[in-house]
Amino acid sequence: MIGDGHRDINMELQQDVVKLQREVGFLELLKNNPTFRRLWMGLAISMMGEWFSTVALFVLIYTLTESELGIGLLFVIRMFSMAFPQIFTGMLADRFSRKRIMIWSNLLSAVAVLCLLIVDDESEVWLIYAISALLMALHAVFIPAESASIPNVTKENELLTANALNSATWSAALCLGASIGGFVVSAYGVEMAFIINAICFLIGGLMYSTITIPQEPFQPKPGGFWANTGGNIVEGFQIILSKPHVSRIVTAKALWAVFGGGLVYMLVLIGDEIAMGDLAAGIGILFAARGLGTGLGPIFARYVFKNRNLWPFLLGSLVSICGIAYVVIGFIEWSPWIAVIVVLGHASSAINWVLSTVLLQERSDDEWRGRLFSTDFLLMTTFNGLSTLAASLMLEYTEITLREGIQLFAFLQVLSGIVWVVLMLPKERRFMKNQESIGSNP
Template structure:
């Protein structure tokens, strides 16, 4: 039987501390993201340049994640989380040095390094949950984490637009760096219970970095082999990547806010509001689905499929919306579905994959979804620079979700 949300937060102190760290870190992330969009559009005015930014935000994760998974399964996961937070704080501070188009290279360097560190953080956070929660708590814990990501997206995007429009982008960068430092301090207080990984961790102590690195290739292959040999795990691992083939919606929302519904300096407020609508939708989706259907595995699988078609319907509807308010409603509806597939696929993987392989499986998942998001966002930017309207882009991306939803439906819609 599923545990209640408040019940889990009240009784599980360690999960609660991890959750506090997530809140402050992700709030700062979205302050930072809106500021980056505004900064780059002011420096270049190019949709392709914005697509390159999104490429820099996602492609490194695809390259780094498989190796990050080996590290996550070797080192204490709490240590990985803290080191990632500290490194990202340093990278955000580099953005304060950007003053003109001549400094554009520094934006991409800082973003690539920051995202490379995030490639350790996100899989480690997913992999550490089974060491903090019981099996009965996992679906609820993932729903809370997903809802928190969504709430921080909604609040952070709205605040990010407001901060960028009033205090400037540098203030947003400073706030983001501070949030990473606070997150690291909070996560340092989390106590992780021992698991079957303890023996491997003990065996790793006293061995050189080079000796451990020599095993990394074999361990990486072990993780990929496990994913490829288990049909359910394969499709659950790659469902986010299929959804992210439509990841160009991230660029679409920025173009709509700046070019179609400009509000505030450089459209900062309207971009923030559209991203806030996305966050609100992703927060509501899993909570609503769990209330309607429960947490049985059959329902979770089918809800993932339905989520794709909900997203498709939202972006097809967005292509015909004449006002910012209606556009925001369409975006909210679309991301009810996106969050359901995200949260439920994560929870199902946590119940099916052995603990000693979780880091590598989640790193494989993260690599695939960041690769497809990066390519989709970049191609959307190139198409936009050819004069294709945001409305046509929305229609095309809605069609992409119909196709990928059909593929995942054939894989998961069964007993």
Template sequence: MTDRRQPGEARESVGFGTLLRGNADVRRLWGGTVVSLFGDWFNTLALYRLVLDLTGSEAALGGVFLTKMLPLALASPIAGVLADRLDRRRLMIGADLVRAVIVLGFLFVRDADDLWLLYTLGAAQIAVSAAFTPAKNAVLPLITKPGELLTANALLAATWSSMLAIGAAAGGPAVDAFGTDVVFLLDAATYLVSAVFIFRVRVPATDLEDDDEPRQSVLRVAGSKVVEGWRYVLARPAVRRISLAKATWGLGGGGLVFVLALLGNNLFPSAGTTGIGILFAARGLGTGIGPILARSLFTDERRWPLVLGGCVIASGLGYLSVAAVVDYRWAVAACVVFAHAASGANWVLSTTLLQERSRDAFRGRVISTDWLLITLVESFSIFVASLLLEAGVDLVTVVIGFALVEVASGLVWIATVVPAEARWRASPETEPGR
């Protein structure tokens, strides 16, 4: 199990190679993540292409983004309860198997009248994923040794990003060359491979909730357990503050990620899905670089709250630069890399703090609360962006507007959270502990 340190205590982390060579369980969890994410990004580009081809509507494309967000928000509270009450390894395997079946349903989407099916299947896929994510993040501190947790988080964050970059770069041409059906079949297969990897992960016994209620009552008591988890977060300001870090980025970031698909379509009009893939690959490259740099540069945890706000500001400035160079394709891609390097650093540092500040019995619900907040905020941001574009607002104007929201959000974070964190570190006994 990972180490527990006092606020401000120096942090030492092992290298990526040492982690993968020395920790077989992290290696297996990482292997499953690699293959499933690769298929997911192929799948995502296929859905974007399918909707644009069937409808040509920005609002319809926004609907795809929302099906990737809202179901996650709605399912996350229950998913957190499941992650805190059930065998997390089995929960992840079950989620992989169910998702493999769900994505095969996309094969039946053939025309605009089938759009309801696409949205329904997309929502179901993400809702099941909501159970996988808190289980994975709650397991990670249990299978890491002292000095490994930050590296493991950085590795998984960089993997998400690398698979976004590779999947987007390869997925665009694959969709154009082979069609969406082949991509959906590939995605289903990757879930099966992921399940095999996770089956081999050994998770030690933990202090998961084990009350006197029978296992079959999980759903019946879920509501009270969700509320209990929220109370845990609300009663601990040190946890509550960090649970807002990703959502602070999402206020502007959700709309900005949405417009990436349209920017790619407009900047590379003759490239088909490949144009969208180029900018999403740039996003993946950035979010891969960010966690690695954060792990190397910000070893003093006392600076992390300031870094989190600074990353939000930097991400907004990156997208303001996109608006300034929008006529230059590769300059846009470079700005996207910079913007998402900042968001990736925010992600991995805030995730590590949440994992370390939460009791294991509540960690799944803490992580799911974090996901609930970011997905609700991003969904709202995407919805507003899609309405503005559908109403005829210029794409560059939308980019500028949401980038300014991003900068303002980061400034508010620094003005409010950083002083509160400094007071807590000076007198940690004034706030409830784990």
């Protein structure tokens, strides 16, 4: 009887181990983890509304300025407004309640987007840029708190699925929000898109208020205000730089952004051509394709790329694949059918995003994870903004055409992915070999 009892206990323990080792499915995660489910629902609703207003902003700027450079400037301001606050927002996510940070970011974003309703004249274009900057700054506060919270509300075997689902949801929101938002703007005007966005922000904030997010308590350091603010920021950079296995991966999203930012900007301009002058519909079509691709990519990765030893190689290779897609776009006739190629290209960039995010979450500690993700987004958004700025100035002040610009940026993106693999892969192999030797020692 005692032996049978021990066998039963051992069988139960083995079953628990198998469950922990097996990555859960999407529906299983949402069914069994109510905290993550509410976090995900708030995120999905907020992002859906955000893409409504993004399309509306592009249309409003172009309507008032009739300038492609005006759209480029909006891209640049949005990226830099999200980049520079990242220096501080990671420290906020590590020091203060991540739940409250997400709630207040949503509530203040709702107020900010409603302020866009007063803009109706070319002399008020500066207000569009200012409010857009504020919205992206609030988004910069939100992102590290949300990314750092996921490991706190999921188990080890839920982490990849949770990140893949979040990325797919961002993509679905982009796909639906951009496509529906484009037609809403065409039919009812930009004002309706802004109102819908504000409502979605409020609902998202309400969803976040219903969850509990465990978090390591902040331990104040001796030395007063500087030691606990600027000192924490400096310490975060020092930690990241002292861990090469982390600092390598933190460059993966920025690698795509170096030329991807300019390519997405030029994708907006292609949208004006394929929709026969209806900018809102054109942006809606191509951004919906981008969203569909970034949604399908993580789902594909969830079921196919289970061998983590391959992930570092894939990070650079996927950037090159995205570049190849845009090389094709640069040489074929532009019609709504290029949306198919956009889907394939951005599916690869989305897999890069998910795999790098999971690697960073697994290789970091909760104490400094917020600062890690703020650095991750700082690099990505800075290079995204610089890339967009370079592309917009190139088209405005040189003889390079839109098609030639896409070809140039796409070729360089293919090359950058290859260079990253050549430089980083040998170091990753040594790191993994060391990890295996450590794990094999008793």
